[in-house]
Amino acid sequence: MKTAYIETVLAIASKDLRVELRSRELLSMTAIFALLSILVFSFALELDRTAREEAVSGVLWVTLIFASLLGLNRSLAQEYDQGNLDALLLAPVSRSAIFVGKLAGNALFTGLVGFLLLPLMTALYGMNMLDGRLILTTLTGIFGFCAIGTLLATMTVQTRAREALLPIAMLPIALPFLLTAVRATKGILTGASEWQVWFQLLLGITVIYLVLCLLLYKYVVEE
């Protein structure tokens, strides 16, 4: 039997999915941005093959992070602008369940963008980006980044300069994700065995950030 907690998470995530399937605002915006970024990087690095191979993991993660920033802002603005965050807070549900529901939706959309990018980058950069380990690393990094992003976007969406404030608040905090995810990705692409160490670090950081977000969300949403 489903508990009230899981029911809340599923209700919020499926609502986000339904809203997105209707409006196609969030996914189309982030996917187009990500695809254009990959193309721009591809042209910029075309002349230097070595530099391109060196940079590919950085290109993937910088693109994913900026694309998800766009999506996170949009996702939380949708709740805030119509006052729906209040409607969620009025319901007799755990605040952390609201957080996990929003996180599930955000991670799903960013994950879809990641799945679009990997085959495209394989074609454009001539490297195998469809490795199972790389997909696992990408999904872990996206999940962790979306966790901290959902928390921070909930804070910044209540401000007037939310589009500018979210990256400013988020990028320094997301630096550990970026560093470990880029290192793990690079290790996988070059066949270096230390990718596992970086992946474990990424997993550890994701768990720590997720726990912190679960604990802090209540204080962020309640006045």
Next chain:
Amino acid sequence: MTGERAIIEVEQLSKVFGVLPALQRLDFSVARGEFVLLLGANGSGKSTLLRLLSGLSKPSAGTVRIGGWELPREAMELRAQIGLVAHRPLLYENLTARENLAFFGRLYGIERTECETRSRDLLRQVGLLRRADTLVRSFSRGMKQRLSIARAVLHQPDLLLLDEPYSGLDQRAAESLDALLATAWQEGRTIILSTHQLERLPQTAGRALILSRGRVAYDGAVEEDEMIPIYQAASA
């Protein structure tokens, strides 16, 4: 009106935004089943008070008890007993009317078939049954307001808080809201309705609280002759 029959007990309640006092040491109680009008000019503190009573906002000082539970400390226990119609409709524009109600029904733990039955009845009552499968983004302000009321009463709360529910409603919609509120009140629900429109007061309301600059300027029966001079003085 204190003691066992009181559903709301407010003591020395204050709310300050920065240095601006929105509410100043309010004391009042509301008996279970009462229909109270909350009157006052814009900026008098009506919305702030309703947010505090709904648990969405925390008091700067004083206490709020609803059904014996203290807010905001014990808010989780009583959220299912409160329904709020706020300034904004609190609806998802890219969901249909029916889907909005189904979503909030899930959050309030209403069993699916029961939620469908209640949704259908409520949509009929607010005159939206024929538009049940239309996206809310295509609704007029009045239609959104009516759906917002259906959302607020879907979980059959003991306490219904309405913040300016008549704004944006035409005469027919306002009359159907009156009927809906009368039914809710006859079912034993406690209702607090804020408005600044003295010309549009629901007949079923038995008590009025007039707020002026965050203080109670009048607390008594709905007697227009008595209330209007106080209201006008408070709004000046």
